[in-house]
Amino acid sequence: MDKDRFLTLFLKHERELAGIARAALPDWNAVDDVIQEASLVMWRKIDQLQADDEFIPWARMILRFEVLKYRRSCSRDRLLLDDDLVSLIAVESKDDPAEFVQQQRSAVRECLKRFSPDHQRLLLAPYTRDDAVKEIAEAAGKTANSLYKRLGRLRSKLHDCVRLQVGAAT
Known part of the structure; x- marks a missing residue:
């Protein structure tokens, strides 16, 4: 996929991805951080993406891993949802x-x-x-x-x- 098409798709779905991240993270600052990290990972892995209709599942998977990585780094904060609930939200929030x-x-x-x-x-x-x-x-x-x-x-x-x-x- 070319970079222009990726940017178009990312910008089109950025709010949806932020909503998914917000369901699992404590505040919007954390969402911004995770979306930024996820977008960098997506940019580096842009060659994996072949078609437009693959973007959302692919982006969700990358976002999920970035959310889990962020949560591990904040694991002592008891205000975070547990990982099972985060997975449930990721699966059921399609x-x-x-x-x-x-x-x-x-x-x-x-x-x-x-x-x-x-x-x-x-x-x-x-x-x-x-x-x-x-x-x-x-x-x-x-x-x-x-x-x-x-x-x-x-x-x-x-x-x-x-x-x-x-x-x-x-």
Whole structure:
């Protein structure tokens, strides 16, 4: 593929790629960084691209690897989605990534309402501070390990609820 055609395709689909990246990254600055890195990789691998209709799957694959690379570099940040959810978003966001993300957010909000305030607090604790679960355990007179086990069960229930909500919306 020639460079002019690549640039045309990239510019045409840049917003779509940014939407996909935003679904997996914490903010727009990270999206900009990842899109820039992905575009450099694409530019270097331009010879792999043969036809216009191959651009989106090819670009998504490169973008996915760049997102994962960025996430590994920020792995200590607990506000990032886990890699399984990022993969799920990448697979299921084929039509309209912005709509899919909105459906996910709405489903999470609705499903969280079904949990007691204590369970909501526990579900959200790991995303606030590193030691939040430990503090909750100490305040409740329980071990952190027991709360992490409960957290795992609650996350599983939340995951099931979100899948049902998103499935019902499609």
